[in-house]
Amino acid sequence: ITPADMVRMRAAQFSGFITDIGGPTSHTAIVARSIGVPAVVGSVNARHMIHDHDLLVIDGETGGIVVNPSPEILRHYQEKEQKLLADKSLLWAKRKLASLSLDGEKVTVLGNIENPEEAEEVLKSGGQGIGLYRTEFLFMGNRDSLPTEDEQYEAYAFVLKQMQGKPVTIRTLDIGSDKNLQGELSSAINPALGLRAVRYCLARPDMFMTQLKALLRAAVHGHLKILVPMVAHHHEIVTVKRMLVEAADELRRESKEFSEDYEFGVMVEIPAMAFVIDMVLDDVDFVSIGTNDLIQYMLAIDRIDSDVSDLFDPLHPAVLRVIAQVIKAGIRKGKPVSVCGEMAGDSLYTRLLLGLGLREFSMTAKHIPEIKHIIRQSHIGMTTSKVKKAFKKNPHIQLDASGFIVETE
Structure with missing residues (x-):
């Protein structure tokens, strides 16, 4: 499937x-x-x-x-x-309560969506905006052609209008690996390392320009945050930014209404980005950690290969150190850092991520009430101290079934 x-x-x-x-x-x-x-x-x-x-x-x-x-x-x-x-x-009844910790820290909880209609579910579930709109599902399925600029504009504008000023993070096309366009199966030996996401988009600039123009047109309807996936090189950031300027110029010539009032960010899912995050943050407004691919690439595990799925370990010391490093760099630079991968919506890791300094989670709408509940039950100051103490004693963090750190001798 x-x-x-x-x-x-x-x-x-x-x-x-x-x-x-x-x-x-x-x-x-x-x-x-x-x-x-x-x-x-x-x-x-x-x-x-x-x-x-x-x-x-x-x-x-x-x-x-x-x-x-x-x-x-x-x-x-x-x-x-x-x-x-x-x-x-019980969780649903309290879903609209603020995600405020016991010691008064505010935490932002956002929703991940695949299609525009899901935006309403995020709001109903108590979400504070959209942390990840996976636009590739507009392009996939039984389509004879790519979505037009107008079609994309309508989809993006619909979500921004639904959110009524709340932040909407729209990820540019992330095709490749286990997601392909109709009739365009990859011949790459290892598609997870091939022409996917921003690499694919930059290899097809006409298609990418259409999406960027649609995004700028939609930006007039709300708080737009443009997120670029699979970035590994500085020149990719420079190129996408240049194309956004060119998209604005084209729209200006076409006398179409648009806005350049948006935030620009990249996903941290390739380890190289995490290791130079201090330099990356100078060129972006925010970053979002994609834990699914980050763990895949850090541990050399194909996330869709059942033979090695048991080795997919979010608690691997290298993974936790990298996540902590990115969050700390964001705090130092005053740039927001979110996690939009599956770790964000898994209640097992909520307290740990809070202790690592994360203050913005994005997940499937159905998990929002539970994660907000755990945040309200957490004392972030005490959790942070426990995480620091655990890291010093043993880099192999262990969690019990409720996500509390198991203290070792």
Whole structure:
């Protein structure tokens, strides 16, 4: 199942899905979480063990699959489901409360979306804006042609209008790896390291210019933040900025309404960017850490390869040090740093990220109430001290099931 398939399946009637290949941070799994359906990916041999008309239990929380469960096991999972629904109901009732810590620190909680219609769900869930709008899903699926400038403008403007002045971070086209345009499968041996994201866009400047013009036109409707993915080189930042100036010049000649009042940022997902973050921050207004790809590249693990998915470790000391380094650099330079990868929406890591200095989280709308609740239950000053103490004692941080640091001797 491709990410584009998942987007098309939003309107379909299904309760969950299982795949034999893939990883928990693949884009297919990410879209499944945004829809709110249980999914188990990378099960290896499910297709040989499951037959038509079998009754299945899909436990998206643990990755478990039960085929034709006994009445006792079925009752156990039904009770588990009821408890989860009750817990979500309690969190939902408090979703609009401010994400203010016990010691009075404000934390921003934003939503990730794949299509414009999801913006309303972010607001309903208590989100304070859009931290990541994945524009590639406008381009994917059963399309005979690329979306026009007007079509893109309408989509971006719709979200900005919905947010009514709240920040909207729109990521430029991130095609490649496990996301491809219709009829354009990559022939790269390793597409995750190939022509993807900003590399793809700069290789197709006409297509990219269309998107940039649509973004500038949409900027008149709200607080726009333009985010460029997969940046590894300074010249890529310079080139995109130059193209934004050229896009404004074209719109001016065409007598189209637009605005140059926007913020410009880049994603930190390639380790090279993290190691020179102090230099990068001089050229941008903000940065967003994409933990999914950052971990993939740091640990040399293909995030969609089920054979190595167990090695995908957000708590690896190298990963945590890099995240901490980027956050600290942002604080020193006075530039906002957010995390928009899956770590931001996983309650296991909320307290740890707060302790590392993170004050802006972006996630699927369905996770917003829970993350805001944890922030309200956290004393950030005490959490920060515990994180610093734990790092000094042992770089291998361990967390219990609630995300609290396990203190070691």
